[in-house]
Amino acid sequence: MIGKLIQHAPALNVRPRSHRGLMLAATCASTIGLMLAGTSAAFADHEDWYEPSELQTSCVENVNGLGEADNCTFEPWTKRNFTGDVTRVSGDTVNCTDINATKSISWAQSTSETNSISVSVGVEAKLSAIYTVSIKTEYGHSWTSSTTETATDTAPVPAKSVAWIERGVAMQEVTGRMVHRYPKRRHGHYTWYTYPTLTNADPEALDFDTIIFRTRPMTPDEASNLCGLAASTAGVDSEAGTASQPTEKVLQQGKPASTINAVPDAASQPRGQSAAD
16 A cells, blocks of 8 residues: 555656657757857858958959958068079070180069969059058068169170070068958958068069079081081080080079068968958
């Protein structure tokens, strides 16, 4: 009898939860979890609203869906000097005589600014004016959208030989942050950033130039056409039947690359577009 009473006595102050209540609670928890996940994703993805090229272009003209920035300011972080790739910068100079002769060779080389963030040529030219002001202020150094350098170098050219000049131009690379400010919030922010890397020739750092004077014996055709000489007088390897390999004289050797930091923690800064305020 006592066992029967215990079996049927209800527990005090305890209400059993229905299956429906359990399902409702689980559904609410799942919904809240999805909402929180969606909110986190929205904050995580806010940097991807605009392409860096769009933000850069908006500094100088209207961009659909973005408009035009009120103001853009470039903040330089690092400046690095280095020697560019060696390339030919002169035509041929020929020595048709039988003795070594000192020759003057004129050369010219043009270099244009490059930007790691690709924009149109017209936009890049206008952006260059912004970069120029900041770089000159920060480093006291020149910066132009394009540079053409000319010079004349003198060196001895062996008898019956062809000579020319090759050069690795002194270059400068500047990293930094472009600050884009807008009159109204763009996806919650008045200010956006891009992080261009700029390269250009550096006419003020000639000690980073490499200048090479190259010579080679004339071919039979050159001896005949350029000098009116018999082919047998040209500097030809009689066994191989080809002109000898060029020789070189380094007139100037560029210094090793060097870097100047404008901000101590530049290397740790982000390199993609981002937003503030």
